[in-house]
Amino acid sequence: MNAQKVARAPVGLDVAGKALWHAVAEAFDFEDPREKHALRMACELADDVARLRSELAGSPLVTVGSTGQPVESPLLGAIRNGVALQAKLLGSIGIDASDQARSHAGRLLVSQRWAS
Numbered sequence: 001m002n003a004q005k006v007a008r009a010p011v012g013l014d015v016a017g018k019a020l021w022h023a024v025a026e027a028f029d030f031e032d033p034r035e036k037h038a039l040r041m042a043c044e045l046a047d048d049v050a051r052l053r054s055e056l057a058g059s060p061l062v063t064v065g066s067t068g069q070p071v072e073s074p075l076l077g078a079i080r081n082g083v084a085l086q087a088k089l090l091g092s093i094g095i096d097a098s099d100q101a102r103s104h105a106g107r108l109l110v111s112q113r114w115a116s
Contacts, residue, residue, distance in 0.1 A: 010040050016050035017043035024095060035093045042089040049082040 007030070009021040021043045030036050056075040065071040090096075 007036075010043070013040075013043050014047040014050065017047040020046045024090075028093075028095070030093065038089045038093050042086045045082050045086040045089070049079055049086070052079045052082065 007021075007025045009018045009025075013021060021039065024039055030039060052075050056073060056079065059073055059075065061073055061076065062070045063073055
């Protein structure tokens, strides 16, 4: 087990935000308040994106635009923007938010946890 005490997730985070907080806080020790703030904002975005995806699950991907043309759901753009901002925030504290990096970090965390 990791001897380092993991910082408690901030109040107000939902499931996705807490999961991101714990995944990052278990792997890294953030003492700089700016880094903790960036991580909190990334976690709040994780919750926002999760809610948007949930909303999108019950909605069509293509809707009707103002002149009757087919357009993508505005939720898709909001999700893309949230994910991009989250990647910037995580990048600002030295965490690569790409799927490959998350998968690699997850494998490292699991191997560290079970090696102890």
